[in-house]
Amino acid sequence: MSEIENNPMENFLFGIKSPITKDRYSRRLGNFFEFLEYGGSLETQAKQFMLHAILLPDGKVMTMGSNPTRKCVEKRIEIFSPPYLFAGDRPVIDDVKSVLKYEESFEIQMHDGTEILDTALIRPSNTTHCLNPEQRYIEIDTVQNGDKISSKIPKNENLVPPGYYMLFVRNHSGVPCIAPFVRITH
Known part of the structure; x- marks a missing residue:
């Protein structure tokens, strides 16, 4: 097992890409992914150093960013729907x-x-x-x-x-x- 696979929380928090699947995360983090059933989603693109997360007026969170020093120039923006929106x-x-x-x-x-x-x-x-x-x-x-x-x-x-x-x-x-x-x- 690689070092990346040994630290799923760091992978999630810092956007490190690895071959770990949602099922493998779920086994390690219990109900951490339960909110996915309510339409929430995790970011799909690594944001790394230049991360921006902005609260929008509708309660969703817009994320964007990249790391030019690592030659990662990510131009996509993602919208995250937190679990509280589905309560x-x-x-x-x-x-x-x-x-x-x-x-x-x-x-x-x-x-x-x-x-x-x-x-x-x-x-x-x-x-x-x-x-x-x-x-x-x-x-x-x-x-x-x-x-x-x-x-x-x-x-x-x-x-x-x-x-x-x-x-x-x-x-x-x-x-x-x-x-x-x-x-x-x-």
Whole structure:
């Protein structure tokens, strides 16, 4: 057995190609591949050094990248559907203001009054060399009353710098809505 085959997790995490099949991975990693039954998929192309993973407004993750120093120039982009997308129906935001100010209270109009688990602002990605210096997840306090969610943008600009954010609402199954973009400003 080769060294590559001895470390299936490293093969998965770092995109090393090997002749290992899904069945051989499954025997070693138990139910790790269970999510494949729900339509999720693993990346099929090695991304290596210049890996980028970007959260999309629909909760999917776009991956891309290559390693020019190893003469690997991968130009394809892949979309990964995490298991949480298959845990039930999505909550739907019918209406929310597109520009929000610090310490401003605002309402999120939900489609059908689905009970929510949490609400968060996530900064759009700005990745380079496997790093995302703009990455931010800011959970915001909410109060739900039927199909309306009342919330407030935090005051601290160090926590929430001005700019664009995806506004995610998740239900109790952990399924996110398709996030609208909102702009936080003074």
